[in-house]
Amino acid sequence: MHAIISLVAGLIFGLGLAFSEMTNPAVVIGFLDIFGNWNPSLIIVMASAISVGMLGYWIKNKRIKPLFADKWYVPTLKHIDSKLIVGATLFGIGWGLSGYCPGPGLTALVNNPSEGVYFILALILGSGVHTLQNRTA
Structure with missing residues (x-):
């Protein structure tokens, strides 16, 4: 279900x-x-x-x-910390520069593959950096 x-x-x-x-x-x-x-x-x-x-x-x-x-x-966390501010800022900058956030970015693989591929690669790279950063923190 x-x-x-x-x-x-x-x-x-x-x-x-x-x-x-x-x-x-x-x-x-x-x-x-x-x-x-x-x-x-x-x-x-x-x-x-x-x-x-x-x-x-x-x-x-x-x-x-x-x-x-x-x-x-x-979600239970209610405090604003530096990770939230940095993450939101990076998200906003990326969204403003590209016009894509993750949902529409996935559709770009079909609608506009030349841009979509770069966006998805950047999304995967950013997620990987975040994962590595949190693993060592």
Whole structure:
């Protein structure tokens, strides 16, 4: 059941990305171009995502346990540390420069393979560096 729910959630997420054109890096970069040809559509996508997240937490607070799991898996860390700040900064810089975050980056392997390959290689390299850094820390 977990695999089916994960597949359905991934398909809904992917369709949402495609429908909102968030798989198109020009749309994301257009959102960041506030002094040029600004494209505010990302605000609607973010507001929709926040609304879904809020609904999820509302459901979590109303139920003792999820329908298809033994317990809720909710992040427990609440402090902001240097790793979070550096990671968020690097993510934001990469997203702003390329117009891709991991979900749309995967779709770029099909939609725009010449850029997608570089993005995915950088994603794998960055993940590897993070893993090595945390292994030795």
